[in-house]
Amino acid sequence: MGKVIAVILEAGPINVYALVDSVKDLHLGGVVTFTGEVRAVTGDVDTSKLIYEAHPSMAGAQMRKIAYEAAEMWDANVAIAHRIGELAPGETAVVCVAACAHRAQAFECCRHLIDRIKEDVPIWKKEFGASGDAWIAGDERKA
Numbered sequence: 001m002g003k004v005i006a007v008i009l010e011a012g013p014i015n016v017y018a019l020v021d022s023v024k025d026l027h028l029g030g031v032v033t034f035t036g037e038v039r040a041v042t043g044d045v046d047t048s049k050l051i052y053e054a055h056p057s058m059a060g061a062q063m064r065k066i067a068y069e070a071a072e073m074w075d076a077n078v079a080i081a082h083r084i085g086e087l088a089p090g091e092t093a094v095v096c097v098a099a100c101a102h103r104a105q106a107f108e109c110c111r112h113l114i115d116r117i118k119e120d121v122p123i124w125k126k127e128f129g130a131s132g133d134a135w136i137a138g139d140e141r142k143a
Contacts, residue, residue, distance in 0.1 A: 006022050009123075013083075019079040030099065031098070046129045053084060053126070079096075
């Protein structure tokens with residue numbers, strides 16, 4: 001059975017290398033990392049900054065649930081981290097790491113982690129730019 005190595009929700013920068021190191025295991029040959037960074041442009045809208053907000057206990061609990069389910073499904077070591085607070089373009093907002101016996105499993109597990117975080121974790125994003133600000137849900141802009 002896989003194990004969850006880290007679930008992090010915090011305002012400080014994410015140490016991607018530490019997360020990758022935390023999942024390594026001599027029995028797991030496939031390690032896949034997804035790193036989501038703040039874009040300077042979304043569609044045709046310039047972005048000067050994002051603010052991520054969350055209800056920490058609810059978001060943390062949902063992230064842990066997702067991590068444990070994925071670890072069980074793929075017999076994986078997993079680590080996930082999401083920033084909250086103000087982020088500028090180029091900063092890392094979210095990281096998912098999966099270590100599995102084989103690469104195909106690791107890719108599937110990592111994709112599952114980020115998809116479930118985007119769908120199920122109560123983290124809200126407000127986008128700021130020259131045209132004003134807007135709350136964003138998923139891939140859709142909402143005023």
